[in-house]
Amino acid sequence: MILEAVMLQVKKGMEKDYEEALSQASKIISSMKGYVSHELQRCMEVEGKYLLLVQWETLEDHTVGFRQSNEYQEWKTQLHHFYDPFPTVEHFEQVNLR
Numbered sequence: 001m002i003l004e005a006v007m008l009q010v011k012k013g014m015e016k017d018y019e020e021a022l023s024q025a026s027k028i029i030s031s032m033k034g035y036v037s038h039e040l041q042r043c044m045e046v047e048g049k050y051l052l053l054v055q056w057e058t059l060e061d062h063t064v065g066f067r068q069s070n071e072y073q074e075w076k077t078q079l080h081h082f083y084d085p086f087p088t089v090e091h092f093e094q095v096n097l098r
Helices: 015-030 059-066 070-082
Strands: 002-009 035-042 049-056 089-093
Touching (some): 002 059, 015 035, 015 070, 049 059, 059 089
Antiparallel strands (some): 002 049, 035 049
C-alpha cells in the first residue's frame, strides 16, 4: 500500500469552491485501477491549506496508471487552477515497527 500525500495551498477566497470541485473530481480518482481511498484534511491554523491523502495499491498505479491517463487530464482541468503555489506530491510506505 502506498500513501500519496499532497500539501495544498488554495487561493484565498476559493476554499469553498475547491472543496466542491474536489468532491466532484473524486469520482474520477476513485474509478482508477489501484485506487484504495482518499481523504481531504483542512488546516486549522492556516487559511486555505489542505492535506490530500490518497492510498494506492502500488506506486505505479498513481504515477503511471493515473498520471498518464486521460482521466488525469480531466482532474487537472477541474482542480489545478485552485493551487498557488503548485503542490509537491510525495509518496510514503508504511514502516512496520516492532
